[in-house]
Amino acid sequence: xxxxxxxxxxxxxxxxxxxxxxxxxxxxxxxxxxxxxxxxxxxxxxxxxxxxxxxxxxxxxxxxxxxxxxxxxxxxxxxxxxxxxxxxxxxxxxxxxxxxxxxxxxxxxxxxxxxxxxxxxxxxxxxxxxxxxxxxxxxxxxxxxxxxxxxxxxxxxxxxxxxxxxxxxxxxxxxxxxxxxxxxxxxxxxxxxxxxxxxxxxxxxxxxxxxxxxxxxxxxxxxxxxxxxxxxxxxxxxxxxxxxxxxxxxxxxxxxxxxxxxxxxxxxxxxxxxxxxxxxxxxxxxxxxxxxxxxxxxxxxxxxxxxxxxxxxxxxxxxxxxxxxxxxxxxxxxxxxxxxxxxxxxxxxxxxxxxxxxxxxxxxxxxxxxxxxxxxxxxxxxxxxxxxxxxxxxxxxxxxxxxxxxxxxxxxxxxxxxxxxxxxxxxxxxxxxxxxxxxxxxxxxxxxxxxxxxxxxxxxxxxxxxxxxxxxxxxxxxxxxxxxxxxxxxxxxxxxxxxxxxxxxxxxxxxxxxxxxxxxxxxxxxxxxxxxxxxxxxxxxxxxxxxxxxxxxxxxxxxxxxxxxxxxxxxxxxxxxxxxxxxxxxxxxxxxxxxxxxxxxxxxxxxxxxxxxxxxxxxxxxxxxxxxxxxxxxxxxxxxxxxxxxxx
Numbered sequence: 168x169x170x171x172x173x174x175x176x177x178x179x180x181x182x183x184x185x186x187x188x189x190x191x192x193x194x195x196x197x198x199x200x201x202x203x204x205x206x207x208x209x210x211x212x213x214x215x216x217x218x219x220x221x222x223x224x225x226x227x228x229x230x231x232x233x234x235x236x237x238x239x240x241x242x243x244x245x246x247x248x249x250x251x252x253x254x255x256x257x258x259x260x261x262x263x264x265x266x267x268x269x270x271x272x273x274x275x276x277x278x279x280x281x282x283x284x285x286x287x288x289x290x291x292x293x294x295x296x297x298x299x300x301x302x303x304x305x306x307x308x309x310x311x312x313x314x315x316x317x318x319x320x321x322x323x324x325x326x327x328x329x330x331x332x333x334x335x336x337x338x339x340x341x342x343x344x345x346x347x348x349x350x351x352x353x354x355x356x357x358x359x360x361x362x363x364x365x366x367x368x369x370x371x372x373x374x375x376x377x378x379x380x381x382x383x384x385x386x387x388x389x390x391x392x393x394x395x396x397x398x399x400x401x402x403x404x405x406x407x408x409x410x411x412x413x414x415x416x417x418x419x420x421x422x423x424x425x426x427x428x429x430x431x432x433x434x435x436x437x438x439x440x441x442x443x444x445x446x447x448x449x450x451x452x453x454x455x456x457x458x459x460x461x462x463x464x465x466x467x468x469x470x471x472x473x474x475x476x477x478x479x480x481x482x483x484x485x486x487x488x489x490x491x492x493x494x495x496x497x498x499x500x501x502x503x504x505x506x507x508x509x510x511x512x513x514x515x516x517x518x519x520x521x522x523x524x525x526x527x528x529x530x531x532x533x534x535x536x537x538x539x540x541x542x543x544x545x546x547x548x549x550x551x552x553x554x555x556x557x558x559x560x561x562x563x564x565x566x567x568x569x570x571x572x573x574x575x576x577x578x579x580x581x582x583x584x585x586x587x588x589x590x591x592x593x594x595x596x597x598x599x600x601x602x603x604x605x606x607x608x609x610x611x612x613x614x615x616x617x618x619x620x621x622x623x624x625x626x627x628x629x630x631x632x633x634x635x636x637x638x639x640x641x642x643x644x645x646x647x648x649x650x651x652x653x654x655x656x657x658x659x660x661x662x663x664x665x666x667x668x669x670x671x672x673x674x675x676x677x678x679x680x681x682x683x684x685x686x687x688x689x690x691x692x693x694x695x696x697x698x699x700x701x702x703x704x705x706x707x708x709x710x711x712x713x714x715x716x717x718x719x720x721x722x723x724x725x726x727x728x729x730x731x732x733x734x735x736x737x738x739x740x741x742x743x744x745x746x747x748x749x750x751x752x753x754x755x756x757x758x759x760x761x762x763x764x765x766x767x768x769x770x771x772x773x774x775x776x777x778x779x780x781x782x783x784x785x786x787x788x789x790x791x792x793x794x795x796x797x798x799x800x801x802x803x804x805x806x807x808x809x810x811x812x813x814x815x
Contacts, residue, residue, distance in 0.1 A: 175215055175218075175219065176221075176223070176396055178215065179212060179215050179216070179221075179223055179226075179396075180223060180312070182208050182211060182212040182215075183212065183223060183224075183225055183226050183227070184696075185208060185696070186205065186208055186209060186212065186227045187225060187227060188693070188695045188696055189205055190205075190227065199692070199693065209227065209228070212226065212227075212228060213228055216228060216317075219319070219396075220287070220317070220318065220319025221315045221317060221318055221319065221395060221396040222315060222316050222317035223314075223315050223316070223396050224308075224309055224310055224311055224312060224313070224314045224315065224316060225309070225310050225364065226316065229309075229316050229317070234306040234360045235306075235358055235359045235360065235361075236306055236358050237358070238358070239302040239303060239304065239356060239358070240302070240303045241296075241300050241301070241302060241303075242291075242293045242300065242301055242302065242303045243299065243300050244281065244293065244296075244298075244299060244300070244301060245283070245325070246281075246325070246376050246377075247298060247299065247453065248279060248281060248295045248296075248298045248299075248301070248327070249298050249453055249457050249458055250298070250457045251439060251457050251458060251461045251462055251463045252457045252459075252461075252462050252463070253437075253462070253463045253464075253465050254462060254463070254464060254465070255464065255465055257414050257417060257418065257464075258414065259462070260417050260440055260462065260464055261412065261413065261414050261417060263440060263462050264405060264407075264412040264417070264440065265412075266407040266411050266412055267407060267412075267442055267444075267447070268384075268404065268405065268406050268407055268408070268442070268443045268444060269404075269405045269412065269440050269441065269442055269443055270384075270385050270386050270389075270402050270403070270404050270405070270440070270441050270442075270443040271402060271403050271404075271405055271417070271420045271421070271424060271438055271439070271440050272373055272400045272401070272402040272424070272438065272439045272440075272441070273400045273401045273402070273424050273425075273427070273428045273433060273435045273438060273439075274435055274436055274437035274438055274439045274463055274464075274465075275328075275329035275331050275371050275373070275400060275433060275434070275435055276329075276331065276346075276347065276348045276434040276435055276436040277329040277330050277331035277332070277347070277348055277351045277352070277371075277434065278294060278295070278329065278330045278331075278348075278351055278352045278355060279294065279295035279327070279328075279329055279330075280292055280293065280294055280295070280304070280308070280327070280328060280329065280330050280355075280370065281293055281295070281301075281325060281326070281327045281376070282308060282314065282325070282326050282327075282328075282370070283323065283324070283325050284318055284320065284323070284324040284325075284326075285323055285324075286321055287317055287318055287319060287320055287321055288316070288317060289305075289308070289309060289314070289315070289316045289317070290305075291303065291305050292304050292305045292307075292308035292314075293305075294355075294356075302356065304355050304356065306360045307355050307356075307357065307360050307363040307364070308330075308355075308370070309360075310360060310363065310364035311330060311355070311368045311369065311370045312367070312368065312369040312370065312398070313369050313370040313371060313372070313396075313397060313398035314370045314397075315395055315396035315397065318395045318396070319395075320378060320395070322378065323377055323378075324375075324377060324378040325375070325376040325377040325378065326372050326374070326375055326376065326378075326392065326397065327372070327373065327374040327375075327376055328370055328371050328372035328373050328374070328397075328399075328400070329370070329371050329373065329400070330351050330352075330355050330368055330369070330370055331347065331348075331351050331368070331369050331370075331371060331433065331434055332347040332350050332351040332354070332366065332367065332368055332369070332434070333347070333369055333431070333432040333433060333434070334347060334432040334433075334434060335432040336366075336367040336368075336369070336432075336701065337350060337434075338673070338674070339669040339674075339701060339703060339704045340366075340669075340703075343510070343511065343572075344510065344511075344514075346434070347434040348434060348436075349514065350366070351366075351368055354366035354368055355368060365701065365702040365703055366701075367701045369398065370397075370398065371398050371399065371400050371433065372389070372392050372397045372398065372399045372400070373389070373399065373400045373439070374388070375388040375389075375391075375392060379391055382445075383444060383445060383446065384443045384444055384445060385441060385443050385445055385448070386402065386404045386443050388445075389402060400433075401424050401427040401428055401431070401433070402424070403420045403423060403424060404443055405417070405420060405440075420438075421438050421464065422778070424438055425438075426779070435466075436465065436466055437463050437464050437465040437466055438463070438464045439461060439462075439463050439464075440461060440462050440463075440464065441460055441461040442460045442461070447460070448460035448461070470530040470531065470532045470542055470543075471497040471504075471530065471531050471532065472528060472529075472530055473494045473495045473496075473497050473528075473529060473530075473531055474494060474495050474526055474527065474528055474529065475492060475493070475494050475519070475523060475524070475525065475526065475527040475528075475529050475544070475553075476493050476494055476495065476525060476526075477492075477493040477525070477553065478490050478491065478492060478493070478509070478515070478523060478553045479491045479493055479506075480556060480560050480573070481508075482559075482561055482575065482580070482582035482583065482586055483586055484583065484586045484587045484590055484666045485583070485666075485668065486574050486575045486578075486580060486582070486583045487572050487573070487574060488556075488559070488560070488566065488572075488573040488574065488575060489508060489509070489510065489511070489573075490508075490509040490510075490511075490512070490515045490573075491506055491507070491508050491509065492506065492507050492508075492509055492519075492523075492529070492541055493505060493506055494506070494507075494529060494531065494541075497531050504531060504533070504539045506539065507531060507539040507540055507541050509541070511571045511572050512555065512568065512571045512572065512573060513571035514571075518541050518542075518543070518544060519541070519544045519546075520544065520546045522552040522553055522554055522555070523544075523552070523553045524550065524551055524552050524553060525550075525551040525553060526550070526551070527544055527545060527546075528544065528545040529541050529543070529544040529545075530542050530543050530544070555568075555573060556573075559575040559576075559577060559580060559582070561575065561580055561581060561582035562575065562577050562579075562580040562581060562582065564576055564577035564580065581611065584611070585604065585607060585608060585611060587619075587666050588607050588611075588616065588619065588622075589604045589607055590664065590666050591619055591622070591664045591665070591666070592607070592622065592653075592664075594757055594759065595663055595664075595671065595672045595759075596660065596663060596664030597653040597656055597660055597661070597664050598653070598660070598756065598757075599622075599646075599649045599650055599653045600645070600646070600649045601642065601645055601646035601649055602622075602646060602649070602650075606646075609635070610625070613628075613635075615628050618715070619715060619719060620715070620718065620719060620722075620723060622650060623650060623654070623719075623723040625646075625647060625650065626647050626650075629643060629644075629647060654723060654724050654725040654726070655725050655726045655728070656724065656726075656727065656728070657679070657727070657728055657729065657730060657731070658678075658679045658682070658684070658685065658688070658727045658728065658729040658731075659672070659675040659676045659678065659679035659729075659731060660672075660675070661685075661716075661719075661720075661724065661727055662675040662678055662679070662688065663675035665711070665713075665716050667707060667708060667711045668707045668711070669703060669704045669707045670704065670707065670708065672759065674700070674704070676731055677697070677700075679729055679731040680731045681697065682729075683729055684727070684729070685720050685727050689713065689717070691708075692709065694708050694709070739768040739769055739770075739815045740814050740815060741765065741768055741769060741770040741781075741782075741811075741814060741815060742768070742769030742770070743769060743770075743771075744769075744770045744771070744781040744782060745770070745771050745773055745779050745780050745781050745782075746765055746770050746771065746772055746773070746780070746781060746782045746783075746784060747772070747773050747774070747775065747776050747780050747782075747783045747784070747794060747798075748761055748762065748772060748783075748784045748785075749783065749784070749785045749790075749792060749794045749795070750784075750785040750786055750787050750790060750792070751786060751787075752786065752808060753786060753808055754808045754809075754812070755808065761784070761808075765811075768815055775794075776794050776797040776798050776801065776803060777801075778801055780798070780801070780803050781803070781804075782803065782804050782805075782806050782811070783795070783798040783803055783804070783805045783806070784805075784806055784807070784808065784811055785805055785806075785807070786807045786808060788805050788807065
């Protein structure tokens with residue numbers, strides 16, 4: 168019964184997505200299916216909803232309108248929504264479990280929410296707030312994935328869980344927001360439900376507060392929530408019936424839950440341990456701060472104390488000036504860290520102060536051991552404040568603030584063009600060797616390049632260029648040859664090079680897998696139907712000005728090949744192997760090319776070394792990098808590129 172329900176809920180979610188998409192096309196006067204085809208899907212959905220007594224979020228059968236509210240009203244919870252005690256010591260977990268049946272659950276990194284139903288209808292949703300008073304977000308919750316708006320239960324029914332944004336859904340927004348948690352927290356609080364719905368949030372349940380009174384354990388309740396259309400957090404029951412709950416057993420549970428969360432692209436920041444028996448859990452009560460029947464095992468990145476010296480402003484391709492914190496050097500044992508992006512003005516104010524100030528004590532870590540991040544700071548009245556610039560640091564024209572981002576008002580700002588140009592010829596674009604950002608700036612200063620098209624006509628300056636300081640006949644010829652070679656490029660490279668908002672190399676490759684040619688891409692209007700392409704990405708692709716790109720394809724690009732179309736995996740000795748890459752490369756141009764090569768031969772590339780990793784690729788086998796150390800600890804073979812090619 169459970170497998171049938173899961174299958175049918177997947178079918179229902181698929182039908183809802185298709186119906187809503189085609190309704191949008193119909194309303195805009197561009198229908199792509201017949202009325203009968205729409206009705207057939209609608210009646211199929213209606214029958215499934217009648218059969219199971221469940222109506223999922225955003226179903227067209229529910230006739231729910233998008234609401235706009237003036238503010239988020241404060242609400243008092245009908246049950247305490249307290250926190251949990253925390254630890255990072257496995258021995259503490261063994262002591263907590265005390266050989267009593269426990270349930271270990273993924274601790275979702277999002278915004279805690281409580282949802283209430285009466286007479287089978289969703290009637291309210293509220294954020295955790297301070298544990299006693301939260302905010303009413305009912306107008307938005309009905310459009311969140313994993314939330315049924317109708318269930319076949321007449322009695323009052325209350326479910327607690329987490330509103331999250333999966334890493335897959337966060338991908339289009341990662342350049343604008345610090346992390347999925349901040350993104351989910353802000354998106355569910357939007358006053359306009361239509362804007363919130365476009366953010367593709369997900370609700371993951373982790374407790375049934377009221378209902379299922381006949382069930383005695385939390386694990387049974389979570390499993391039963393699935394029968395009502397809810398998604399529930401990954402969990403494992405640690406039973407003391409046959410054996411003691413040992414350190415090894417807990418470590419194994421943590422490993423399995425983290426692996427499952429990764430499979431579903433769920434952002435998590437720890438593992439929650441609770442006593443599985445509901446009666447026993449409730450009997451333990453709570454302090455003013457936390458429930459005694461549970462404890463959270465947190466994942467910690469090591470933090471380093473340092474001092475802020477300045478905020479620099481980095482301009483992107485669209486004119487956004489991103490704040491970058493500059494601080495006293497920090498040595499994490501692998502590299503020297505001196506800078507960290509603050510992403511936008513709101514995050515800068517939250518992390519630092521309003522305004523930040525010179526000498527401010529900050530704590531820095533490498534998020535997921537990769538990205539430098541400021542995690543917290545001391546806050547008090549500044550002596551030397553660092554103010555948001557009213558003039559663009561690049562062109563000197565006025566700046567303005569919109570939606571927590573600082574923009575340059577000058578449409579012809581050199582900062583916008585140089586970054587757009589740098590991306591176009593860079594590794595994630597056409598990958599033209601020799602055209603560094605410094606070289607591009609000189610070409611702009613000499614007024615040889617004023618558009619993307621000018622790149623392909625630099626041969627007319629060959630003799631003059633060779634006489635410029637820092638250049639010579641050979642280096643100029645190498646650059647011109649690389650430009651000529653770039654005219655024969657991959658379709659995905661060209662799409663990625665255009666700087667279409669929200670479309671990087673990853674999604675450009677997905678487009679190339681579905682569109683054989685440039686004309687196929689230009690004639691596509693149904694991006695929203697593709698997996699992973701949400702409303703904002705679809706709008707970005709449809710609204711982008713392709714005039715310059717069409718001209719380049721027509722007049723400059725000789726051949727847009729597409730090796731990704733109907734790409735077949737080559738059978739090889741690395742089929743199914745999990746491989747991590749680090750260090751510099753010799754045979755391949757960059758990691759992206761090596762990654763593609765591995766994937767073509769059936770391997771899977773990951774960013775970190777774990778017990779599941781089969782090989783680490785590093786040409787410097789004796790390197791003291793953290794990945795090499797981890798590989799040695801786990802007895803994972805370290806291969807050079809030559810070793811890899813021999814295996815294949």
